[in-house]
Amino acid sequence: MRIFNRIVMILLLAGLVYLGIATIVYIFELGNYQLEDLPDALEFGGLYEGLNGYLGNIESGNVGPLDVVVLSAIALLGLVLLILELKPPTPRRVRMQQGTYITRRAVEREVSPVVEQEPEVLQSNVKVKAQRRPGAKVRVRASIRPGEDARSVQSEAQSRVQQHMAETGIPVSDLRVRANESDPRQTTTRVK
């Protein structure tokens, strides 16, 4: 959202700067410019006419099905962006209890060795997201050799992590382990 907002703001501000410079040039009559020529110079005439005609068609109900779809999509996109903008930001740290937190990095460092205890797992990639409610959202990607039983590795690693987290007391509200076949030459551990 921040990147999208920055792009919109950059375009808006660039437009305002251009408009401002053009207005100053016309106000002080620098060169042979007249202020009344500004809309024509900015080529707003065609835009006005097109917009006028389009709004007239909308008002009279003379709109094609494609226009209805596009307008609805724009309204829906606006609603989604508004909701995303109003949503409070995700917290940086994982809440355990009232007033106690644990950093995402500490949770990652707890989960990763536990997953790698599985003999089939060559490498693990752990992503931890803090949530507004207590508990972390943990996504684990375990790299295994081609031909290994991914399902059993997934379920064993998942239960191992769950048990370890229950022992340490770190609250995990959502845990998902995914085993992916990888080339052992590209993983940190080749042989176990």
Add this chain to the structure above:
Amino acid sequence: MRLARTVSEAALATEGVYSLGTGRYVEAATYGAGEKVTGVVVGPDEVRIHIVVRYPLPEPIPALAERVRERAASRVGGRATTVVVEDLEVVPDENL
């Protein structure tokens, strides 16, 4: 500064706390004239304590963090107390 030092001593005296954390992106510290207390951030309404937990754990991490919070809360004079577990440090068992 005195409050930060008191809180720091209380946290370090808690069993299971290995050290005080330093923060990751921004240094977690309270600054005074010519000195600083790392791991404790004293604000006008809040005191935040960053701890590194000793492994193996004497008790579950939330219970340990809560114990640190309780110990510090009695010394901060009505400020809200927050404990952040920043890392875990594996310490070899002395009995082995």
